Amino acid sequence: MSNGTGQSGGAAAARLAADAEALAAAARAEIESAADLDALAKVRARYAGKNGALKELLKGLSGLPKEERPAAGAGVNRIAAAVQDALDARRTALEAAGADEPDDPSFDPTLPGAPLPRGSRHPVSIVLDEMRAIFVRMGFDEVTGPEVEDAWHNFDALNIPAGHPARERTDQFYVEGGRLLRSQTSTVQVRVMETRKPPLRVFAPGRVYRPETVDARHLYAFHQVEGLVIDEGISLADLKACIRTFAESMYGSGIATRFRPHNFPFTEVSAELDVSCPACGGTPTGRCATCGGEGWIELGGCGMVHPRVLSMCGIDPERWTGFAFGMGVERIAMRRWALEDIRALEENDVRFLSQFA
């Protein structure tokens, strides 16, 4: 009997194994085609659940001869484990794909985000910060000076003697007590030279005041960045190189610089400095809105510090030479953002300011 059952048992074990393989193949196909977690849960119940097909299959083990049961059982279990792994892998994949939530047609991804108060720097400050970063990188220290100045720092020490037309009330805001609102940041040069010993490499951002009629191009309170370098052996070539480095840092390496001789009381040799128009690249076709067709825009004034200015600040002009430069910040900001009317920089309209953050 045992033999007989044994023979029939060998065939039953083989059939069981075949059934299990078939079941597993069917399960894998359904698992792969389950589109979401709900569908997958149904597949799981059908095959691996408490009353699932694989469990049913194990019940067939009882019909096998006792000595064949362990091997056949292990085979079925291996197949069941593989199905379980496939179920888990599919579940992980579906979850990762976000299939854990049903689609929500009422969701509108274009609605504005939750309100957040947004702060912003003023465009003049943004430009100042950019210039600051460049000058600091070039080894300049930032210095500041007062806006309410005395005549010595605004004029005399800058080689603007009494009687010079720059001292007239049409060109200066005078404040009670014989003081005035500085008309140039060059005053800070003097203050630095009076208090520090060369070598010096400083820049001074700040506000200056000139009684100009306000229009689209002029404010009577505006910002400058002043630079001063004093050392042994400093020449006009150093000034040119320094300005070129600044301009290329500010506007990109394609920018060209141009130095035109000019006259300032506190520098000699003096120059106005131009950069090739950043809008048209210096080759305007017709009337470029930025440079007016000139191909160049004025960036500021510069020059070798006048030996008399050095002497007045107690620096020996035979041993030390230096250069200084000044640039207008509002003009840079205007070109930077294609701003046509400079007055927007002083109106502080929130609709204007909010364009900067």
Place this chain on the structure above:
Amino acid sequence: MRASISWLRRHAELPADPRELADRLTMAGYVVAAVEPCGADTVLDVEVTYNRPDLLSHLGIARELASIFGTALREEPSDLSGVRACADHVPVRVEAEDLCPLYTARVVRGVRVGPSPAWLVAHLEACGQRSVNNVVDVTNWVMLSTGQPLHAFDLSKLAGPGIVVRRAKGEPFTAIDGRRLDVGADDLAICDAERPAALAGVMGGRESEVSDATTDILLESAVFRPLAIRATSRRHQLRSESSFRFERFVDPARTVRASDLAARMFADICGAAAVGPVVSAGPLASAPSAPARIAIRTARVAHVLGMPVTEERIASILASLGLRRESGSGGVSEWTAPTWRPDLAEEIDLIEEVGRMIGFDAIPAERSLPTRPLVADPRLRGLAAVNAALVGAGLRECVNAPFVGAGPLDVALLVDAPALRVENPMRSEESLLRRSLVGPLLATARRNAERGNESVRLFEAAPVYLGVGGGTLEMRLASGVVSGSYGDAKACVEAVASALGFASDLTWERGAPRPLRAARSATVRFGGEVVGVLGELGRAAVAAHGLAGPTAVFELRADRLADLARLDRTCEPVSRFPAVERDLAWIVDDAVTWARIEGAVRRGGGDLVRGVRWLNEYRGEQTGAGRKSVALRIEMRAPDRTLTGPEADACIASVLGVLGRETGGRIRA
């Protein structure tokens, strides 16, 4: 200075292309703002810098161009050979020698006043001047040619016996343009025996003006002190081509030459019968000033320009500009500047001329400055941190003009010193320097409200200036205006304090100056020092400032906060052990501040209390009148272990004990 190219060509051979002339002049330092056709001629509009008065003439610009292009310069012939001379003259006396270094006058007889020849009219028109008659046109032409202003009087209208150059004495004077002026001791006048005939260097008088009936003239060629001319010109708001040149510089060495040139033209163009001798007066008439010698070192040229220039090149440039070499050896040469170049006084001036003529483009730009360590100013770092904190708090930075008028915008919150007065404001509403940034910020908020931007969060960081003891006190402030309540403003101040590393060091004391509401404002201290104020504007102030709704402001001593900032503070590790949180409601008198409650909790709980949070306040039946119930959350944590329940209980018990003693309240059941 409008320069006619055909006129310039009388003086020098020049390239044909006007654009080339314009470009080269621009790159030599004199921007040609426009190149305009004018009939058959072309006009250059040259921007002449203040240091180059000699360029206010065709001769001067031609000389510059001749130097640039290396061509010869020709002057107008001014010899009087062939012109009939006479001995007639008018005596001249200069009383105000300090204002008039040189005065010359000569008699010209028998002119026939009439229209000018076409070429002369064309020249004047090219320069933007209208032809008057041949006599006046000659004086203007000579001025535009040489830079020496001239004036022609109708000799018959002058009361004898001579000309006196003196200060006016409160006399009436009618200028050529018909304006009646009262000229006084600050004005220099050219007077006949009776009265001023001209306002020196500025404008002639109507009575002695050359007319069609004029036959004899007195021709003036003189030099006046720039400051005197400028003062008179400004005072009487009279500006002329003459005053423009006298205000700068007129070459006294060429005054007589210009007179000669005009005399020659009176003979040639106006048919003058005879020309009298020049009569001179003034300090320079007897002792002309000798030009100073200027030494230039070849090595110094290279030192300043950053490129070597040969001694020969230096010499040829200086000679082309009219300087005269006096001596030279061993790399040093001595030069005298021409009389028309008052700007050339020392070595550096000559070095600049060499650089200009070489062209700045030729100077190399390949060097770089050596690296050096960063020297950061701690004050500036602190100020930057204040700005960053305010931007981070959602405020928009403004830049306002620093002027206010006397009135509600002249706010004073942190100071009790008078505002500095601007003596020449652009508008009367801008006659004071702001003492607080809040005034202009309120004006900005109003402007925004008027434009429909009703809710604002604005700040400004800038200095203010005050008059203190005859001197000036500068304070750098950071201030803000926010739509909302006290709490909105306080959050901004707290953001700054947190960024600077002293959130828990500030104390808040009720009350701040107007226009803040006493009952909704505070004065902020660090240690004992006042570092800020904040608060709500009263309803009346909101209305007066034209604001859209409830508004709070703050003003901080950014300079002091920056100095106090702990920007290089160390950090604290985060505990790995869990916290225990307990909430409690504490009923106290309304007058007991949150700061007192929080302080009592921290003192009572000791180091285990890591956080005390205000949750809400309640006033009602359970608290009774004049009392409030404050709900708060206490976070307790030990740095080295998980806190047990009994430890937390003991801590809370201690907290309640101190709370009771210090605030006089009780726990809400």
